[in-house]
Amino acid sequence: MADGTADDAGRGPAVQDLYPDDLARCYGCGRLNEHGLHIRSRWDGDETLAVYTPREYHTAIPGFVYGGLVASVIDCHGTGSAALAGYRAEGREPGGEPLLRYVTASLHVDFLRPTPLGPPLEARGQIVEVKGRKVVVGITLRAGDLECARGRVVAVQLPPGMALGASASRQP
Amino acid sequence: MADGTADDAGRGPAVQDLYPDDLARCYGCGRLNEHGLHIRSRWDGDETLAVYTPREYHTAIPGFVYGGLVASVIDCHGTGSAALAGYRAEGREPGGEPLLRYVTASLHVDFLRPTPLGPPLEARGQIVEVKGRKVVVGITLRAGDLECARGRVVAVQLPPGMALGASASRQP
Numbered sequence: 001m002a003d004g005t006a007d008d009a010g011r012g013p014a015v016q017d018l019y020p021d022d023l024a025r026c027y028g029c030g031r032l033n034e035h036g037l038h039i040r041s042r043w044d045g046d047e048t049l050a051v052y053t054p055r056e057y058h059t060a061i062p063g064f065v066y067g068g069l070v071a072s073v074i075d076c077h078g079t080g081s082a083a084l085a086g087y088r089a090e091g092r093e094p095g096g097e098p099l100l101r102y103v104t105a106s107l108h109v110d111f112l113r114p115t116p117l118g119p120p121l122e123a124r125g126q127i128v129e130v131k132g133r134k135v136v137v138g139i140t141l142r143a144g145d146l147e148c149a150r151g152r153v154v155a156v157q158l159p160p161g162m163a164l165g166a167s168a169s170r171q172p
Numbered sequence: 173m174a175d176g177t178a179d180d181a182g183r184g185p186a187v188q189d190l191y192p193d194d195l196a197r198c199y200g201c202g203r204l205n206e207h208g209l210h211i212r213s214r215w216d217g218d219e220t221l222a223v224y225t226p227r228e229y230h231t232a233i234p235g236f237v238y239g240g241l242v243a244s245v246i247d248c249h250g251t252g253s254a255a256l257a258g259y260r261a262e263g264r265e266p267g268g269e270p271l272l273r274y275v276t277a278s279l280h281v282d283f284l285r286p287t288p289l290g291p292p293l294e295a296r297g298q299i300v301e302v303k304g305r306k307v308v309v310g311i312t313l314r315a316g317d318l319e320c321a322r323g324r325v326v327a328v329q330l331p332p333g334m335a336l337g338a339s340a341s342r343q344p
Contacts (some may be wrong), residue, residue, distance in 0.1 A: 022233075022234065023233055025231050025233065025234055026231065026232050026233070026238060027229060027230050027231055027232070027238040027240065027241065028232075028238055028239075028240045030231075033229055033231070034229075035227075035229040036229065055207075057199060057205055057206075057207040057208065058199050059197050059198065059199055059202075059205070060198050060199070060200075060275065061194075061195055061197065061198070061273075061275075061330070062194065062197055066198060066199040066200055066244075067200075067247050067275070067276045067279065068199065068200045068240065068243060068244030068247045068248065069199065069244075071240060071243040071244065071247060071279055072238075072240030072241075072243065072244070075239050075240045075243060076240065101233075103232065103233070103239070103283075103286070104239045104283055105282070105283055106280070106281065106282045106283065107239065107243055107279075107280070107281045107283075108278070108279070108280045108281075109278065109279045109280075110277070110278045111275075111276055111277055111278065111279075114275070158233070
């Protein structure tokens with residue numbers, strides 16, 4: 001991990017670690033993007049959890065976290081949570097075939113207060129709806145004891161054509 | 173600019189270039205954040221415009237732009253547009269005292285289609301409302317001829333205490 005810190009040791013594999021290589025390049029959550037944030041999502045009971053510690057340069061005004069980073073954490077934890085929920089809805093373990101990989105259709109973030117820069121950010125996802133190819137996830141983001149943002153992600157399953165395109169691009 | 177590319181030469185100063193040093197550290201749009209994106213917003217008639225070319229590693233799935241980056245462009249162009257609109261509403265030139273600097277209260281992005289990675293992203297802002305300390309901005313984001321995302325930013329003027337805190341932190 002060249003950039004970003006994933007504070008999630010000891011909690012087992014995250015769903016993003018189970019994506020096939022050609023779908024693991026995302027700047028936000030791809031394990032193979034050496035410049036990326038490496039956001040990682042896993043179940044924590046009936047909620048999903050991602051913990052990320054911003055870098056010192058992820059600042060807005062001095063002392064507070066950049067809102068675009070908060071949005072990025074919510075975005076990737078939203079699609080990761082959608083994948084977890086999709087597999088659970090089908091009674092399958094994350095990562096199995098056929099592959100479930102989601103992209104964001106819409107993203108909403110309410111910034112409740114400035115997010116202090118320093119402590120790990122804890123994003124918790126609640127699965128609101130799993131319907132067909134769509135999953136809706138509500139996310140709360142805390143820094144320490146402070147609830148700083150609330151988000152809502154509508155995620156849709158990656159169209160087979162896009163996934164195939166990604167796979168095809170790896171062929172010699 | 174150590175990171176990110178601002179394709180806006182010849183259009184005159186952007187509002188972010190006029191922020192005082194202690195409010196110019198934002199990862200998204202601060203000219204003094206050497207790791208940041210350097211998003212820059214200016215008037216283009218009655219619309220506001222920011223143009224940003226993603227780096228090759230700002231990818232989601234291969235060939236497409238990371239949604240969190242799209243959200244970041246919309247976020248910072250939203251607060252930049254809010255500052256431009258706030259000054260215009262007061263009949264003042266951008267950058268003058270008393271300072272107008274905005275932060276994001278809420279951010280919404282609808283991803284209309286996957287954003288191709290390669291061409292510059294053009295974000296155009298329409299000022300929806302200027303009311304007291306609040307500005308609402310609608311933003312469309314295009315890659316070439318393709319409209320890829322629509323956003324809405326509710327921006328509020330930076331509380332004086334936060335601005336003072338930032339200034340105070342620079343004192344020896």
